[in-house]
Structure formats: C-alpha cells, structure tokens
Amino acid sequence: MTRSRRGRGLAACAVGIIASATLVACGSSSGTPELIWYTNPDNGGQAALAKDCSTPQYKITTQLLPQDATQQRVQLARRLNAHDDSIDLMSLDPAYTAELANAGYLAPIPQALQQTLRQQSFKGAIAASSWDGHLAVAPFWSNTQVLWYRKSVAQKAGLDMSKPVTWDQIIDAAVKTHTKVAVQANKYEGYSVLINALIAGAGGQIASNLEKGDDATIDVDSTAGKDAAAIIHKLAHSSAAPPDLSIAQEGQSEASFAAPNGGFLTNWTYIYSAHHDAMKGDLGYARYPRTVADQPSRPPYGGIGIGVSKYSKHVGLAMDAVKCLTSPTSQGKYAVAEGNMPASAAGYDYPALKKAYPADLLKLFQQSVDAAGPRPVTPYWSDISGALLSTWHPPASVNSNTPPKSAKFIDDVLHGRSLL
Numbered sequence: 001m002t003r004s005r006r007g008r009g010l011a012a013c014a015v016g017i018i019a020s021a022t023l024v025a026c027g028s029s030s031g032t033p034e035l036i037w038y039t040n041p042d043n044g045g046q047a048a049l050a051k052d053c054s055t056p057q058y059k060i061t062t063q064l065l066p067q068d069a070t071q072q073r074v075q076l077a078r079r080l081n082a083h084d085d086s087i088d089l090m091s092l093d094p095a096y097t098a099e100l101a102n103a104g105y106l107a108p109i110p111q112a113l114q115q116t117l118r119q120q121s122f123k124g125a126i127a128a129s130s131w132d133g134h135l136a137v138a139p140f141w142s143n144t145q146v147l148w149y150r151k152s153v154a155q156k157a158g159l160d161m162s163k164p165v166t167w168d169q170i171i172d173a174a175v176k177t178h179t180k181v182a183v184q185a186n187k188y189e190g191y192s193v194l195i196n197a198l199i200a201g202a203g204g205q206i207a208s209n210l211e212k213g214d215d216a217t218i219d220v221d222s223t224a225g226k227d228a229a230a231i232i233h234k235l236a237h238s239s240a241a242p243p244d245l246s247i248a249q250e251g252q253s254e255a256s257f258a259a260p261n262g263g264f265l266t267n268w269t270y271i272y273s274a275h276h277d278a279m280k281g282d283l284g285y286a287r288y289p290r291t292v293a294d295q296p297s298r299p300p301y302g303g304i305g306i307g308v309s310k311y312s313k314h315v316g317l318a319m320d321a322v323k324c325l326t327s328p329t330s331q332g333k334y335a336v337a338e339g340n341m342p343a344s345a346a347g348y349d350y351p352a353l354k355k356a357y358p359a360d361l362l363k364l365f366q367q368s369v370d371a372a373g374p375r376p377v378t379p380y381w382s383d384i385s386g387a388l389l390s391t392w393h394p395p396a397s398v399n400s401n402t403p404p405k406s407a408k409f410i411d412d413v414l415h416g417r418s419l420l
Helices: 003-013 047-053 069-081 094-102 111-120 123-128 151-157 167-177 189-201 211-215 225-234 250-256 272-278 315-323 326-339 351-356 358-373 381-392 402-414
Strands: 034-039 059-064 088-094 139-142 146-150 179-181 260-269 283-286 300-306
Touching: 034 047, 034 315, 047 059, 047 315, 047 326, 069 094, 088 315, 094 300, 094 381, 111 139, 111 315, 123 139, 123 146, 123 300, 123 358, 139 283, 139 315, 139 326, 139 358, 146 272, 146 358, 167 179, 167 225, 167 260, 179 250, 179 283, 189 225, 189 381, 225 358, 225 402, 250 260, 250 272, 272 283, 272 351, 283 358, 300 315, 351 358, 381 402
Parallel strands: 034 059, 034 088, 179 260
Antiparallel strands: 088 300, 139 300, 146 260, 146 283
C-alpha cells in the first residue's frame, strides 16, 4: 500500500552512496564468516556483546552509526537502497523500523525466533518492533523517560513527589526555587519525542489511521495538541527554561540538571548510573509528569531493535546471532554496562542489574515502559516528524496557533504540496 512511494523516497537517499560510504569486508582472513553489526554509539556495551555472542561458526564485529538517530536512518537507508551486502545486523531506532520494513530492506524473522521474542518481550517493545502484523526487528532494549529531580528542590518547593505531578507543578516549582526544568527541545527527534509524550499524556495522538500511509489522519490540531503547546509555551517563557533550551539534546539537558541550579529533568534511564553517586543522595525519580491533572502520563518510549539486512550474505547466521544478542542475559548485561534497560521482564532479573539499581526504580522503569505512548508506527514518520519540528521549533515560538499550523503543514508535506 505504501511500498512504492516510500521506495522512491528512499531511492533519493541513495544518490552518492558509493562516494559517501566505504564498504566493509564480510569475511575474516581465517575464513570464518564475519557478521558486521551497525550499532548506535554507546560506551562499548554492544561491542562487548558482539564478542560474547561470537561462535566458531561466525564472528560478530561492530561499526558505529552516527550519534543522531536521523543520521543513522539516512546512512542505513542509503546503504540498504544500494543493496549493500556489508551490513548484516543493525541497531534500529523504533521511529524508523516501519519505514525500512515497508521498503523491504529487512530479512523476515523466522517464526520460531518470533515466537521466542514475543514470549519474552514487553508488549510495548513488540508493538514498536512490528510492521504489517509481523516482528520486523528483535527487541533489544526498551528505554523510557522518567522525571528526575533534586530531592532538596522538591522539598523546598513543597512538592509531594509520592503523588503524580503535572508539568505545570514542576515548572511552577522551578520558578519558585530559582532552578531549571531540563528537557530535549533541539530541532531533532528528541523534541518530537517530547511533543508526542505531551500530546499522548492529554489523551491525544499525532496521527491515526496509519494503515492509510500518506493519507493517515493528522490529529495534532486537537485539545490534546493545544494542551501540549501550552506546556511548551509556559516552560519556554518562564525562568525555569535553561538558556540552551532550543538546542538541548540529551547531553545538554543532562548538564543543565547537573548544574548548581538544576531542579528537574525528563530523560532516559541512564541518568541514575551517571549521576547517583555525584548527587550524594539528592537524586530523586518519579513517573513522567502529567500533561493534564486528571489523566495518567504516557512516558516516551525509546529503545533499539536489532534487524537483519535482506542483502546480508549470511542471513541464517545473523538470525542465530540475533537470538544470542537479544537474550534476557544479554539484555541484562547491556543494561548494567550502558544504563539502557531490557526489553524483557526476564532481563530485569539479571542479578548484577538488580544489584546496581534500587528495586523501586527498576519497578518504575517497567511500569513506565508498559504505560508508554510510542510515536506513530508508520513508514512516513520521518516526514511527519520533520514537519512537526519545522512548526514547533523553536520552543519559544509555540503558542495556541501552533497545532493547527502544524497539522496543515504535516498534511501538505505528506501529499507533496510542501517540502521540508
């Protein structure tokens, strides 16, 4: 239904592939097949798993993708569109799984492995990893955002953090205590994640009827969209906004929170391991803030699924590797090493993980994944996200007119009436 048009779109990405990419050999000098795993940047956790999961039948080696998820998508799309057989395995952001699967670039996961993955994985992880009723990639880790806060700031502001808090409450608390609320609001995918979570938390969605492809219904112009816009407007125009709000990604928002005037932060699970010791007991955590007081929040869903390229020379061996790389034990090891949580409940039972994190925090992570509001699963997400960012950035420009303006521009982009 959407394959032909998306194929043309991805074909455009392929211009210059030979000039812009160096192909990697697919076999080792010993004759043992070498599986090349393209990974998102981390501190070496994926490379360690590649070594652990290598066998006498194959060796897994890693190649790093760019830091930015959008650039990861561009590089993989270019190579896959050129039928580049130097990619065997790839770590995929859930935002782009549907696009690559719909284009026919991913090798089908065998039914036996699909059954194993469905049995072990969280429902949210399965939903984010599926396309057209089938698992397109194997859930590897499932990330979620929570509200990180300084206990001393919340106490000074009079906030009861044992109860759900709203965005209005934490912005007001930061203003009262002369501290900051740090979020990701640069013009990149992380800001789309924030907008999506705010809209979902108000009971809305960015798009529906996704099975219609580029004729999906754009739902941004709604009460939920206006509630989301009001929060962004309030933060951007308050003293709680960090000076770098409009260019803040995960690292910048983390730095704002760690500064002396840091108060509150929405960010991923790795924050605990990065800052618990340095904050000396002042680091608190709670469920993602509510958009509206009477509805539970829908925390962001992130993570990585491992896909196998249709053009790999070793599809069967790559599927064997996927089974090892995404096992609960591997997920637990990776969570300990990188702070990115497992995509399975069994992964949370890994002894070293249970030792490294408080039990209530691990429970919060799992509850947040279950309650998460994933971004729309559609091959057209890159177009929708790009149009969303074009109309919601910078944050200080957002107002009540943003949702209708955004909805129209997204629809125009999807139907070729406007260009990003």
